[in-house]
Amino acid sequence: MKRIIKLVPAFLLVVFFAACETTDVVESGIYTGTIDEVEPAKTEIYVKTAEGETLELYFTEETSLSRAGEEVDFSMLEEGMTVEVEVEKVGKRLDPISVEIME
Amino acid sequence: MNQLPDFWRTEVFHPLSVHLPIALLLMATFFKLVSLWNNGETWNKGGSILLFVGVIGGWISIYTGNLADGIVSRELCDPTVLKDHENASLVTVWLFTSVVLIEMIHGFLQKAWLKLLMVMTMLIGSGFLGYTGHLGATLVYQQAAGVYVPSSDCEEFE
Numbered sequence: 001m002k003r004i005i006k007l008v009p010a011f012l013l014v015v016f017f018a019a020c021e022t023t024d025v026v027e028s029g030i031y032t033g034t035i036d037e038v039e040p041a042k043t044e045i046y047v048k049t050a051e052g053e054t055l056e057l058y059f060t061e062e063t064s065l066s067r068a069g070e071e072v073d074f075s076m077l078e079e080g081m082t083v084e085v086e087v088e089k090v091g092k093r094l095d096p097i098s099v100e101i102m103e
Numbered sequence: 104m105n106q107l108p109d110f111w112r113t114e115v116f117h118p119l120s121v122h123l124p125i126a127l128l129l130m131a132t133f134f135k136l137v138s139l140w141n142n143g144e145t146w147n148k149g150g151s152i153l154l155f156v157g158v159i160g161g162w163i164s165i166y167t168g169n170l171a172d173g174i175v176s177r178e179l180c181d182p183t184v185l186k187d188h189e190n191a192s193l194v195t196v197w198l199f200t201s202v203v204l205i206e207m208i209h210g211f212l213q214k215a216w217l218k219l220l221m222v223m224t225m226l227i228g229s230g231f232l233g234y235t236g237h238l239g240a241t242l243v244y245q246q247a248a249g250v251y252v253p254s255s256d257c258e259e260f261e
Contacts, residue, residue, distance in 0.1 A: 007220060008223055008224065008227070011201070012227065015194055015197045018197070021186070021189075022190075023186055025183060039173075042173035042176075043173075056186070058176050058177045090180070091179075091181055092180065092183055093177075093180060
């Protein structure tokens with residue numbers, strides 16, 4: 001029984017930290033950060049800002065994506081790239097207005 | 104004039120696929136709990152079958168949920184609830200998946216403490232399952248996630 005009492009919380013912690021992913025809600029504005037993850041099927045990116053916040057951004061039809069001032073395709077985005085994003089906070093949703101690849 | 108959307112939209116496959124595994128996993132927990140006192144085949148093997156099919160259904164729900172996520176996230180006012188729903192669902196399915204593994208080990212070792220660990224994990228998993236369902240319902244009934252909202256004059260139904 002003592003073994004189980006020790007095992008269950010340890011086991012739960014492992015499952016919890018392995019499965020969970022957290023994101024942050026920030027105010028409207030311009031943020032610079034690194035792309036943590038790219039989900040091409042959802043046209044979605046996760047950006048880790050210099051302040052340590054993780055922004056989950058779903059591209060909309062209005063989102064502009066550029067590099068050196070020129071429009072580029074979503075497929076250009078890769079993990080580890082430095083980007084500058086302008087986001088608009090709608091409720092608690094972050095709509096990306098523009099994403100500029102800095103590198 | 105608004106047009107009534109097709110019912111078989113990608114985001115609809117998630118609610119269609121979640122309810123069966125919810126029922127199966129809760130019933131599996133009940134069966135395995137009873138089997139601690141009554142070691143009859145009905146409770147033991149019945150619980151194992153419910154668990155196994157429920158876990159498969161759970162992973163299918165994760166897949167359909169992931170498909171729905173890409174569509175509804177852009178329309179929600181508070182996607183953090185969706186993120187919590189996603190996290191809780193992953194914890195739930197991993198917990199029940201681990202129970203399948205514990206049961207396989209129990210099949211070889213036949214240790215009573217393994218069976219107790221299994222039931223305790225299922226009870227905790229059921230708690231997470233309830234929380235996941237609550238968050239899913241919140242998304243639908245407070246934020247209309249994946250729901251088509253008819254026009255005020257119901258013109259598209261004429």
